[in-house]
Amino acid sequence: MFSYLVRRLALALLTLLLITFVVYALIRHMPGTPLTTDPAMMDPSKQISAEEIERLNKLYGLDKPWYVAYFHWAKNVVRLDFGRSISQNNAPVTSLIAERVPATLLLSISSLVLTYLLSIPLGLWSTVKSGTTIERTVSTLLYMLYSLPSFVAALFLQIVLAVKLGWLPLFGMTSDAYESFSMMGKTWDIFLHALMPVTCFTYGSLAYYSRFIRANMQEVVRQDYIRTARAKGVPPGQVIWRHAFRNTLIPLVTLMGLTLPSLLSGAVILEQIFTWPGMGRLYFEAIGRRDYDVVMGLTLVFSVLTLLGQLLADLLYAVVDPRVTYH
Amino acid sequence: MKARCWHKSVSKLVAITLLLSLPIGGGCSSEKSAPPPEAGGEAAKSEGSEQPFELGNMLEPFDVPSLEELIAEHEWVDRPVVDSMKLMRDFQSSLPSPELSAEEALDLRNKSPEDNAKILDALGRLASEDGEGVDYEAELVMMTNGDLKSTNPLLTSSVTESDYHSLSAFGLFSFDKEFNKFASADSVVSWQTSKDRLIDKIVMRDDLTWSDGTPITAHDVAFSFQVLMTEEIPIPAMRQGTDKIRWIEAYDDHTLVYFHREALSTNDGNMNFYILPEHKYAETIPGDPTMARSKGHSALEDKPVVGGSYTLVKRTRGQEFVMQRRESAYMRNGKQVRDKPYFKTVRFKAIEDRNTALLALKADQIHAMELTAEQWNGQSDGDDFYRDNTKTSGLAWISFHFCWNTKTPYFEDKRVRQAMSYAMDYEELLDTILYGIYSPCQGTFHPTSKMFPKDGPEPFQQDLDIAEQLLDAAGWEDSDGDGIRDREVNGRTIPFEFTLIVANIEDRIKIATLMKECLESIGVECNVKPTEFTVLTQMQRDRKFQAAFAGWGTGADPDTTANLWVTNEGRNYGSYSNLRVDALFEQARHEFDEEKRMALYGEIHNLLWEDQPYTWLFVRNSFYGFNKRLRGYNFSPRGPFSYGPGIGSIYMPTLTP
Numbered sequence: 001m002f003s004y005l006v007r008r009l010a011l012a013l014l015t016l017l018l019i020t021f022v023v024y025a026l027i028r029h030m031p032g033t034p035l036t037t038d039p040a041m042m043d044p045s046k047q048i049s050a051e052e053i054e055r056l057n058k059l060y061g062l063d064k065p066w067y068v069a070y071f072h073w074a075k076n077v078v079r080l081d082f083g084r085s086i087s088q089n090n091a092p093v094t095s096l097i098a099e100r101v102p103a104t105l106l107l108s109i110s111s112l113v114l115t116y117l118l119s120i121p122l123g124l125w126s127t128v129k130s131g132t133t134i135e136r137t138v139s140t141l142l143y144m145l146y147s148l149p150s151f152v153a154a155l156f157l158q159i160v161l162a163v164k165l166g167w168l169p170l171f172g173m174t175s176d177a178y179e180s181f182s183m184m185g186k187t188w189d190i191f192l193h194a195l196m197p198v199t200c201f202t203y204g205s206l207a208y209y210s211r212f213i214r215a216n217m218q219e220v221v222r223q224d225y226i227r228t229a230r231a232k233g234v235p236p237g238q239v240i241w242r243h244a245f246r247n248t249l250i251p252l253v254t255l256m257g258l259t260l261p262s263l264l265s266g267a268v269i270l271e272q273i274f275t276w277p278g279m280g281r282l283y284f285e286a287i288g289r290r291d292y293d294v295v296m297g298l299t300l301v302f303s304v305l306t307l308l309g310q311l312l313a314d315l316l317y318a319v320v321d322p323r324v325t326y327h
Numbered sequence: 328m329k330a331r332c333w334h335k336s337v338s339k340l341v342a343i344t345l346l347l348s349l350p351i352g353g354g355c356s357s358e359k360s361a362p363p364p365e366a367g368g369e370a371a372k373s374e375g376s377e378q379p380f381e382l383g384n385m386l387e388p389f390d391v392p393s394l395e396e397l398i399a400e401h402e403w404v405d406r407p408v409v410d411s412m413k414l415m416r417d418f419q420s421s422l423p424s425p426e427l428s429a430e431e432a433l434d435l436r437n438k439s440p441e442d443n444a445k446i447l448d449a450l451g452r453l454a455s456e457d458g459e460g461v462d463y464e465a466e467l468v469m470m471t472n473g474d475l476k477s478t479n480p481l482l483t484s485s486v487t488e489s490d491y492h493s494l495s496a497f498g499l500f501s502f503d504k505e506f507n508k509f510a511s512a513d514s515v516v517s518w519q520t521s522k523d524r525l526i527d528k529i530v531m532r533d534d535l536t537w538s539d540g541t542p543i544t545a546h547d548v549a550f551s552f553q554v555l556m557t558e559e560i561p562i563p564a565m566r567q568g569t570d571k572i573r574w575i576e577a578y579d580d581h582t583l584v585y586f587h588r589e590a591l592s593t594n595d596g597n598m599n600f601y602i603l604p605e606h607k608y609a610e611t612i613p614g615d616p617t618m619a620r621s622k623g624h625s626a627l628e629d630k631p632v633v634g635g636s637y638t639l640v641k642r643t644r645g646q647e648f649v650m651q652r653r654e655s656a657y658m659r660n661g662k663q664v665r666d667k668p669y670f671k672t673v674r675f676k677a678i679e680d681r682n683t684a685l686l687a688l689k690a691d692q693i694h695a696m697e698l699t700a701e702q703w704n705g706q707s708d709g710d711d712f713y714r715d716n717t718k719t720s721g722l723a724w725i726s727f728h729f730c731w732n733t734k735t736p737y738f739e740d741k742r743v744r745q746a747m748s749y750a751m752d753y754e755e756l757l758d759t760i761l762y763g764i765y766s767p768c769q770g771t772f773h774p775t776s777k778m779f780p781k782d783g784p785e786p787f788q789q790d791l792d793i794a795e796q797l798l799d800a801a802g803w804e805d806s807d808g809d810g811i812r813d814r815e816v817n818g819r820t821i822p823f824e825f826t827l828i829v830a831n832i833e834d835r836i837k838i839a840t841l842m843k844e845c846l847e848s849i850g851v852e853c854n855v856k857p858t859e860f861t862v863l864t865q866m867q868r869d870r871k872f873q874a875a876f877a878g879w880g881t882g883a884d885p886d887t888t889a890n891l892w893v894t895n896e897g898r899n900y901g902s903y904s905n906l907r908v909d910a911l912f913e914q915a916r917h918e919f920d921e922e923k924r925m926a927l928y929g930e931i932h933n934l935l936w937e938d939q940p941y942t943w944l945f946v947r948n949s950f951y952g953f954n955k956r957l958r959g960y961n962f963s964p965r966g967p968f969s970y971g972p973g974i975g976s977i978y979m980p981t982l983t984p
Binding site: 030031032033035036037046047048049050052055056059060084087088089090091096099100103155158159162163164166170171172173174176179272273274275277278281282285288289290 | 677680687869
């Protein structure tokens with residue numbers, strides 16, 4: 001197991017190096033630089049002159065070839081210096097990312113927990129009730145939900161729950177008077193603000209996961225050992241939970257592994273609609289502004305999480321399936 | 328405070344997570360990152376340079392004469408020192424009483440230009456001079472479409488920062504809604520210009536203070552100029568114009584003299600830049616010329632010392648920033664010395680999604696927003712909008728066009744460019760795509776401006792016959808009968824097929840596609856390429872495009888268009904060149920007679936219209952939704968906020984029980 005772990009980590013590091021190298025090459029070859037923004041939009045009398053651009057390019061090291069800049073960036077990363085955002089007035093990249101982590105995790109963890117809490121019982125229930133009218137109705141509803149784009153649902157929820165009924169806040173993460181609230185008040189305030197984004201974030205994957213579990217369970221409940229268990233008089237609940245569900249865990253664990261990076265990656269469109277200060281918006285804005293250090297910092301975070309997720313999933317196989325061992 | 332610490336912990340956590348993933352050895356490195364540069368130090372050197380830091384190193388040495396010599400040797404002309412609120416009040420007092428009361432105007436739905444005029448007339452009236460009936464405890468909630476990147480006024484580069492600085496920054500000059508420039512009576516006692524126009528002398532008020540209580544003096548202005556003119560300091564945009572000033576000297580705390588390189592009619596605009604507090608930056612800049620990286624500068628970034636009416640009290644990246652009225656801006660020793668700003672707080676909420684912004688306006692969560700044509704025309708007519716809001720529109724000098732790259736074989740001939748303008752279906756563009764609410768564009772200057780010539784052109788009308796004749800005359804004919812015109816260029820026959828780049832925005836793509844369809848009927852192939860905005864900007868800046876759809880707002884002086892049209896200038900993306908136009912811009916800079924100067928711009932306008940470096944398409948007016956509680960808004964060609972008094976005249980009346 002130990003040697004397997006070492007091999008996997010070594011491979012992960014190599015992959016990481018390759019990912020960052022390729023991403024750096026790509027973003028540096030995209031037309032535009034962090035200095036491409038047009039101040040003339042603010043005031044037509046203010047224009048960056050060619051000499052000024054040259055001066056700033058030199059100052060920010062943008063005049064160096066991309067591969068030199070990459071190794072400079074990588075060297076700094078080893079020293080725990082992840083660089084600074086040119087377009088955000090030299091703010092440290094770690095601070096910019098750290099500012100967005102809580103908001104992103106709040107959405108993604110709530111959504112993930114809700115998804116699993118609801119989709120597993122729903123998937124099992126669908127298996128038990130397979131073929132009944134109510135199960136077909138629920139299935140149809142879930143398919144409909146799955147096909148409904150989240151930005152449409154977001155707009156609809158905003159119009160109904162925030163504008164027409166006034167039950168929930170329309171956008172943002174906190175109220176204007178947030179600072180004056182008690183701890184309970186603050187929690188409640190964030191809860192209310194998060195309700196609509198979490199709903200939009202969750203319903204699609206809820207539909208997908210419950211269908212996924214149901215499909216796998218349908219396969220498993222037809223196996224001989226399930227028939228044997230039933231013939232031996234094992235109660236139906238135990239057959240489903242202990243005998244059948246455990247065997248559907250392997251593909252579910254793979255899915256969970258792949259979910260890890262999405263915990264921090266955020267969702268650009270939903271974050272924009274709800275003005276949620278998450279990682280998706282930061283990434284999107286950084287790419288648009290060619291804010292190289294921020295893009296690279298975020299790429300590194302997502303890559304690390306993806307690789308960790310895969311490793312975790314592989315290790316969990318051994319936990320859920322005793323036949324799997326690593327050497 | 329706790330949230331801050333938490334961020335720092337997360338920041339460390341992010342760093343540690345990343346470290347764990349790094350090549351072996353990296354995590355064990357004993358090397359520490361260099362500590363951030365700190366303020367001061369006698370041997371301070373600029374970053375990345377072995378040269379000692381020298382403030383104002385872009386300036387040539389200048390022998391400053393004594394003030395007595397200056398006063399004695401020059402003849403001085405008094406220049407306007409104006410209270411912009413008083414100016415607006417005087418203007419409004421010359422108008423007849425509004426046809427409708429405010430209540431009646433709020434009940435009216437804006438369905439015609441007449442309705443619009445009535446609403447604007449009734450709700451645009453200023454509050455009474457003594458402020459009676461104004462709710463001074465009110466909060467104004469505005470939307471902004473991006474983050475506040477920097478609170479340092481000299482590092483400003485975006486519209487959001489411009490919004491922020493309009494309330495927080497200190498400056499000496501302003502302009503009214505007709506773009507007449509003046510020194511602001513809020514900060515200046517007198518302004519004189521030498522008769523040879525080479526020197527300006529300002530006497531500042533002695534009751535000005537920064538938000539930390541330190542007096543604002545002439546030395547702050549001279550210092551800020553030196554900062555702007557220092558090579559190592561990364562000033563994104565504010566240097567332009569200011570670099571035409573030779574020297575600024577503070578003779579005492581209040582007397583300031585600007586020495587110009589040349590006598591130019593644009594010198595007034597060049598003197599208009601934001602001011603930094605010298606007592607905060609003089610010591611810190613040499614150690615950190617970026618004005619951002621050191622601890623001292625980071626602290627100033629978070630808690631800026633401001634000279635304007637409002638100070639920053641909250642800033643949450645990605646969400647909002649809040650500004651609070653500061654008493655020391657208008658009170659001195661218990662006495663009111665300036666107008667008290669109408670709002671206690673102004674909150675800017677970052678909303679990037681236009682649909683969310685409109686819903687926020689309808690839900691009374693923001694108080695004003697600019698509406699798109701689609702929102703004005705279909706989404707703001709119902710009870711849900713009019714329950715808390717009204718809407719008005721005003722003239723704005725924002726125009727959109729196709730820019731032709733004159734260095735390509737397709738558009739080097741002005742007859743081809745004229746043909747493009749004749750080919751466009753303006754009726755379809757204005758009436759269908761733009762809902763009939765925008766006006767046709769008649770060239771680089773707006774027809775209502777002083778620069779528009781008396782014999783100004785009429786807008787183009789689609790005429791495909793003329794377009795075809797012009798293309799024939801320019802040598803673009805369908806020689807091989809494939810339906811696409813062609814011409815021999817450098818010994819090779821090339822088809823008239825070009826790419827039109829356009830920002831990835833729905834209505835812009837529709838407009839470009841309309842042009843494509845129009846050109847198809849005259850044998851020209853136009854490929855529409857929706858392009859990410861940064862790529863679009865870079866391609867234009869590098870002149871690596873054939874045609875582009877774009878738009879421009881207006882500066883407060885016609886000379887700001889020089890960088891659009893003068894040969895090799897920065898915004899002259901189409902590489903247009905007409906020596907007569909170049910000469911006229913130069914001549915206008917040296918012309919001080921207003922009428923003659925405007926006539927020169929009129930001539931430029933006609934020359935450009937003849938050359939058609941752009942196909943001018945339409946003028947986008949300002950369309951705004953305002954909360955019903957707001958009053959005192961008026962439009963300038965730059966919208967309702969960016970002029971004097973602009974946002975400063977907007978108020979909320981006290982609620983009547």
